[in-house]
Amino acid sequence: MSPPPRPVLGLALSLLAGGAAAAGAGEAAALPARRTLATVVVVSARAPVVSEGRAVAAVRRGRMFGVLAREGERVSVQVCEGAAPRRGWLEARHVRPVTDGEVDLAWEALKIARELDPQVDLMASWARLEALATRVAAAAAGGRTARERARRIAAQLYGRERFTYAHGVKRLDQVLATRRGDCVGLCLLYLRVARELRMPLYLVTWPSHVLVRHDDGTDRFHIETTERGAVRNIDDPVQHRRGRVAGGIHCLALPAPRALGVLTHVWGTLLAERGKAAEACARFATACEINPRDVEALTLWGAALHKRGRYAEACDRYQRVVAIDPGHSEVRLRWGMALNQMGRYAEACGKCAEAVKLAPDYADGWHAWGFALARLGRHGEACERFAKAVALRPDFAAAHAAWGASLGRIGKLAEANASHAKAVELEPLNARAHLAWAMTLAQAGRRAEALERLDRAALLDPALKPKADKLRHTLRPPR
Numbered sequence: 001m002s003p004p005p006r007p008v009l010g011l012a013l014s015l016l017a018g019g020a021a022a023a024g025a026g027e028a029a030a031l032p033a034r035r036t037l038a039t040v041v042v043v044s045a046r047a048p049v050v051s052e053g054r055a056v057a058a059v060r061r062g063r064m065f066g067v068l069a070r071e072g073e074r075v076s077v078q079v080c081e082g083a084a085p086r087r088g089w090l091e092a093r094h095v096r097p098v099t100d101g102e103v104d105l106a107w108e109a110l111k112i113a114r115e116l117d118p119q120v121d122l123m124a125s126w127a128r129l130e131a132l133a134t135r136v137a138a139a140a141a142g143g144r145t146a147r148e149r150a151r152r153i154a155a156q157l158y159g160r161e162r163f164t165y166a167h168g169v170k171r172l173d174q175v176l177a178t179r180r181g182d183c184v185g186l187c188l189l190y191l192r193v194a195r196e197l198r199m200p201l202y203l204v205t206w207p208s209h210v211l212v213r214h215d216d217g218t219d220r221f222h223i224e225t226t227e228r229g230a231v232r233n234i235d236d237p238v239q240h241r242r243g244r245v246a247g248g249i250h251c252l253a254l255p256a257p258r259a260l261g262v263l264t265h266v267w268g269t270l271l272a273e274r275g276k277a278a279e280a281c282a283r284f285a286t287a288c289e290i291n292p293r294d295v296e297a298l299t300l301w302g303a304a305l306h307k308r309g310r311y312a313e314a315c316d317r318y319q320r321v322v323a324i325d326p327g328h329s330e331v332r333l334r335w336g337m338a339l340n341q342m343g344r345y346a347e348a349c350g351k352c353a354e355a356v357k358l359a360p361d362y363a364d365g366w367h368a369w370g371f372a373l374a375r376l377g378r379h380g381e382a383c384e385r386f387a388k389a390v391a392l393r394p395d396f397a398a399a400h401a402a403w404g405a406s407l408g409r410i411g412k413l414a415e416a417n418a419s420h421a422k423a424v425e426l427e428p429l430n431a432r433a434h435l436a437w438a439m440t441l442a443q444a445g446r447r448a449e450a451l452e453r454l455d456r457a458a459l460l461d462p463a464l465k466p467k468a469d470k471l472r473h474t475l476r477p478p479r
Helices: 013-028 105-116 122-140 146-160 172-178 183-197 256-273 277-290 295-307 311-324 329-341 345-358 363-375 379-392 397-409 413-426 431-443 447-460 462-474
Strands: 039-042 046-051 054-060 064-066 069-071 074-079 086-091 095-097 201-206 209-215 220-224 230-233
Touching: 054 074, 054 086, 064 074, 064 256, 064 277, 074 277, 105 122, 105 172, 105 183, 105 256, 122 146, 122 172, 122 183, 146 183, 146 209, 146 220, 146 230, 172 183, 183 201, 183 209, 183 256, 201 256, 256 277, 256 295, 277 295, 295 311, 295 329, 311 329, 329 345, 329 363, 345 363, 363 379, 363 397, 379 397, 397 413, 397 431, 413 431, 431 447, 431 462, 447 462
Parallel strands: none
Antiparallel strands: 039 064, 039 095, 046 054, 046 086, 069 074, 074 086, 201 209, 209 220, 220 230
16 A cells, blocks of 8 residues: 655645635634635745844745735745744745645654654554545445435444544554544544545644534534544534633634644644653644644643743743633643742732633642742732642642741741641652751741651752751751
8 A cells, every 4th residue: 555645736826815814814713714724835945034124034945834924925924943933924936835635644643653653664554544444435435415424434433443532642553553542543534534535524623622524615513533423513512511612723624734733733742741842842833833823732832841941931832822812721820830930920920810810720820829929928828829729629738838838937837837747648758848847847946856857858859958958057956
């Protein structure tokens, strides 16, 4: 079985004008939109990206960009190089449009799988996929309507082929081998079968989820691959069960080139799960060039930068997410936590306050807010936030420890010791919890108990020994 043929190129750039203009309108809409997102690829050996009359980047042949706007003989794109993404203009002569037929998402997903694991037999996986698609398409071909064909695909795929949904991101080769797929993998199977049947199916993103949409201009419906291929109307309330429909590219039927951006950010997710944060960031950057308004990719990119200690860059990504999706509480919290790491506690208080206003039941938000207040010396207010965090999540050891520290600072030593004791009970191997308790015990004049906690902290985490020794020096008995 041979791989997909290389597409025939050479489409006129004039085809781009209508698509690019419609893309802006589609992205601005909060309701399901038609697939009007244009994409271009660089065809020159090296092309300048210009902003305000100066070159901000030079991009090489083969680089793909989602079009933000078109103006005369140039297109606006986002280049993700350096500390922050930048927008600029590419001259039309340096690019050409990329069409659906040029991108086979399943083939690209298998290539990604081999990048992640060189042991993947690309051609064997492709042959398995092609055989599966042929069987499923044959079973569905007799359906008189698109909805009937969709139900026949489901009956074959989840019935006779015995595929099931399994939580967790998976490579496509793993989905084919185990017949257990995540939402992305199962959607790719549907899209491959759709190619065989010439059905207009497209990938649609939801917050932390993807599904498939049929759209032939007349009949539009969703296929929920995680529910054995359930067919649902576009306006079915069940579609909103995963929470609000956010901004960006959510709820848009993505052409294959834009869907490739989603696969790329999933690739980044798999790398991040393996602890390869730098490589993950590179994939998220590529995903955000293809889909500049991909909230999920921006969020994950920010988290990967955060993990690498690049807090200012993480804050930049979080700010971009909030600009696209003002209701994103999780990102506001991450933004606040990054500001805490940078010592910008007053700003962190503001972001955490915004986060808990949007998600009042999120214990981490109250804890991060309390942390910032404590660093500002506002321990009474911090105690209120820590108490809220503990009420929402009684086993939140870090919140108990932080609450104990702030209670000690306002002189409530008995309550402080109770909070520290709870933190250590919940996480007996947490060296920092023992150190924090030692500080409060020292404040209460309970020297022997404080020394015991200091010894435990230094034993559990040798990196804390200098701090423990410094406090131990202050606890020397008077001469």
